[in-house]
Amino acid sequence: MSAFAPFRRIAIIGFGLIGSSVARSCRKLGLAQELVCIDRDPAVRARVAELGLCDSIFSDAAKGVAGCDQVILCVPVMANAALAATIGPHLEPGTIVSDVGSVKGCVVRDVGPHLPPGVAFVPAHPVAGTEHSGPDAGFAELFQNRWCILTPPTETDPTAIQRIRAFWEAMGANVEVMTPDHHDRVLAITSHLPHLIAYNIVGTADDMEKVTQSEVIKFSAGGFRDFTRIAASDPTMWRDVFLTNKDAVLEMLGRFSEDLLALQRMIRWGDRDGLHALFTRARTIRRGIIAQGQESPAPDFGRTNAPTPPAKATDAQ
Amino acid sequence: MSAFAPFRRIAIIGFGLIGSSVARSCRKLGLAQELVCIDRDPAVRARVAELGLCDSIFSDAAKGVAGCDQVILCVPVMANAALAATIGPHLEPGTIVSDVGSVKGCVVRDVGPHLPPGVAFVPAHPVAGTEHSGPDAGFAELFQNRWCILTPPTETDPTAIQRIRAFWEAMGANVEVMTPDHHDRVLAITSHLPHLIAYNIVGTADDMEKVTQSEVIKFSAGGFRDFTRIAASDPTMWRDVFLTNKDAVLEMLGRFSEDLLALQRMIRWGDRDGLHALFTRARTIRRGIIAQGQESPAPDFGRTNAPTPPAKATDAQ
Numbered sequence: 001m002s003a004f005a006p007f008r009r010i011a012i013i014g015f016g017l018i019g020s021s022v023a024r025s026c027r028k029l030g031l032a033q034e035l036v037c038i039d040r041d042p043a044v045r046a047r048v049a050e051l052g053l054c055d056s057i058f059s060d061a062a063k064g065v066a067g068c069d070q071v072i073l074c075v076p077v078m079a080n081a082a083l084a085a086t087i088g089p090h091l092e093p094g095t096i097v098s099d100v101g102s103v104k105g106c107v108v109r110d111v112g113p114h115l116p117p118g119v120a121f122v123p124a125h126p127v128a129g130t131e132h133s134g135p136d137a138g139f140a141e142l143f144q145n146r147w148c149i150l151t152p153p154t155e156t157d158p159t160a161i162q163r164i165r166a167f168w169e170a171m172g173a174n175v176e177v178m179t180p181d182h183h184d185r186v187l188a189i190t191s192h193l194p195h196l197i198a199y200n201i202v203g204t205a206d207d208m209e210k211v212t213q214s215e216v217i218k219f220s221a222g223g224f225r226d227f228t229r230i231a232a233s234d235p236t237m238w239r240d241v242f243l244t245n246k247d248a249v250l251e252m253l254g255r256f257s258e259d260l261l262a263l264q265r266m267i268r269w270g271d272r273d274g275l276h277a278l279f280t281r282a283r284t285i286r287r288g289i290i291a292q293g294q295e296s297p298a299p300d301f302g303r304t305n306a307p308t309p310p311a312k313a314t315d316a317q
Numbered sequence: 318m319s320a321f322a323p324f325r326r327i328a329i330i331g332f333g334l335i336g337s338s339v340a341r342s343c344r345k346l347g348l349a350q351e352l353v354c355i356d357r358d359p360a361v362r363a364r365v366a367e368l369g370l371c372d373s374i375f376s377d378a379a380k381g382v383a384g385c386d387q388v389i390l391c392v393p394v395m396a397n398a399a400l401a402a403t404i405g406p407h408l409e410p411g412t413i414v415s416d417v418g419s420v421k422g423c424v425v426r427d428v429g430p431h432l433p434p435g436v437a438f439v440p441a442h443p444v445a446g447t448e449h450s451g452p453d454a455g456f457a458e459l460f461q462n463r464w465c466i467l468t469p470p471t472e473t474d475p476t477a478i479q480r481i482r483a484f485w486e487a488m489g490a491n492v493e494v495m496t497p498d499h500h501d502r503v504l505a506i507t508s509h510l511p512h513l514i515a516y517n518i519v520g521t522a523d524d525m526e527k528v529t530q531s532e533v534i535k536f537s538a539g540g541f542r543d544f545t546r547i548a549a550s551d552p553t554m555w556r557d558v559f560l561t562n563k564d565a566v567l568e569m570l571g572r573f574s575e576d577l578l579a580l581q582r583m584i585r586w587g588d589r590d591g592l593h594a595l596f597t598r599a600r601t602i603r604r605g606i607i608a609q610g611q612e613s614p615a616p617d618f619g620r621t622n623a624p625t626p627p628a629k630a631t632d633a634q
Contacts, residue, residue, distance in 0.1 A: 131616065132616050149536075186536055189522050189528055191539025193518065195540050197577075199580070200577050201573060204573045208506055211503045211506055216506065216602070217602065218464055220507055220611050223507065225603075226546060229603070229617075230543055235592075250585060275552075275559060279555055282519040282520070285530070286519075288534040289534050294535070294542060303612075
């Protein structure tokens with residue numbers, strides 16, 4: 001970060017994991033002179049007040065955005081259209097509107113038309129997160145060494161794009177710009193399909209009548225537990241992702257199922273060499289992820305085998 | 318561990334992750350007066366010698382098992398039959414033969430008939446592991462707070478079962494006894510299917526022609542990287558697992574695919590409530606796994622977002 005000029009007043013709408021992490025990061029790094037919290041849930045607003053994350057707190061988004069030079073939408077993606085309609089008339093010329101949604105085509109479609117002339121729109125997607133939700137789950141370092149993808153419409157003012165790029169870089173992210181359509185295809189395979197598969201296998205395991213749930217839990221260290229982490233992510237957020245990125249998700253799912261049938265056939269027919277070749281490929285990909293600093297090389301991600309204490313209340317779901 | 322009587326001489330055949338962890342654990346805890354390494358790979362034997370993991374090292378299993386009171390087979394499961402035929406005639410009465418394989422029905426079938434009278438057979442499966450392989454990957458604490466499942470044939474001497482139970486408990490494991498058939502069904506869902514799915518999705522991602530491999534790697538923090546960990550496991554070991562537990566794996570795969578089609582249909586038809594309900598279930602399962610100490614409650618398994626150093630040579634594949 002070289003000479004980042006702080007925003008005057010940033011409104012963050014929605015204080016889940018991402019919204020509250022952005023707030024903490026802005027606070028810690030001085031990226032805004034004033035931070036505004038907007039959330040429609042009274043319990044969340046109370047918690048944000050207790051944690052001292054913002055300078056002012058609003059339930060009414062139309063009031064909260066007044067006088068802001070950046071407004072960041074951090075709500076489940078299907079909530080964006082109504083929210084944009086609400087705040088649109090109250091945005092001042094020169095404001096930059098951004099978001100953090102995991103699907104970008106629908107955000108451009110749903111939000112853009114509600115923004116008045118003179119307001120710049122720079123959709124963003126920080127590719128970062130944990131399985132925890134709510135205002136307590138956020139932390140200032142969440143975006144460090146993670147990618148943040150910007151998908152600005154072609155007509156967006158380049159100065160606004162540059163400001164949002166600098167904003168995310170200040171929070172430690174690496175920024176890349178691409179079209180909404182390409183973003184949605186890339187994330188369909190690297191994020192949406194994995195979550196879908198994880199949710200599905202947890203459901204399949206939970207349904208097994210001859211293997212009890214207690215056995216599924218007991219022997220989960222054999223591999224299953226890795227899937228449960230991302231399947232513990234926020235249900236509303238993920239429902240919206242699958243419904244708004246339907247086409248790309250269904251396409252990836254089709255490819256996955258086709259490949260799975262081929263793999264099933266190799267097992268049924270005992271194709272030793274085919275299986276070995278497929279299983280060997282996977283190591284290369286993982287090494288690439290570790291080499292690029294997107295993963296820990298420690299065995300088991302650095303988990304210890306020591307008994308762990310029960311989950312704490314910070315897992316606020 | 319209360320008054321565990323060490324074995325006199327234990328032979329460990331196969332020095333991968335599990336074999337070398339057993340050796341380290343025996344050394345550290347004094348579970349054997351003498352430890353014998355048997356491995357057919359000269360590079361592995363040389364490394365075991367350098368690391369000082371054993372008292373003596375053999376390439377010839379028939380010679381190595383002489384005078385042992387416990388012999389542990391730590392090879393890919395399809396290698397057991399030939400190995401048992403080789404060592405069978407050289408086992409002394411009173412010896413206990415055990416193994417660590419991930420499939421138990423085939424071990425009972427393949428190994429049992431080769432063992433002479435007076436030799437007890439106590440198949441074991443420690444449900445523990447990491448994505449790393451080879452003699453350098455092992456560590457003495459691998460089995461702490463993990464389950465080890467014993468599947469002794471009904472005719473096995475109860476004293477031998479008790480000794481193997483005490484042996485694994487001494488290494489920190491919790492021991493459970495079940496039939497080979499039940500074991501193979503439970504592990505098919507908690508371990509074999511997750512690995513199969515992980516291998517499959519990594520293959521699907523790698524095949525995408527419109528999304529490049531570099532993008533799959535870059536944006537893997539969105540969920541994909543969780544799958545690559547178990548898909549980086551040893552290819553030979555896993556090929557053998559799927560081929561020897563074919564029936565149970567194909568059954569679980571059938572259930573999984575059926576559920577996935579139902580989920581696909583929910584997305585296509587926009588079933589908001591159905592998706593939300595399915596996604597909400599998964600959190601309960603994960604909480605159970607954390608509460609039982611089989612998982613870390615830390616966000617992201619305790620991964621940090623700091624840049625990680627490149628993978629080290631200890632990932633000996």
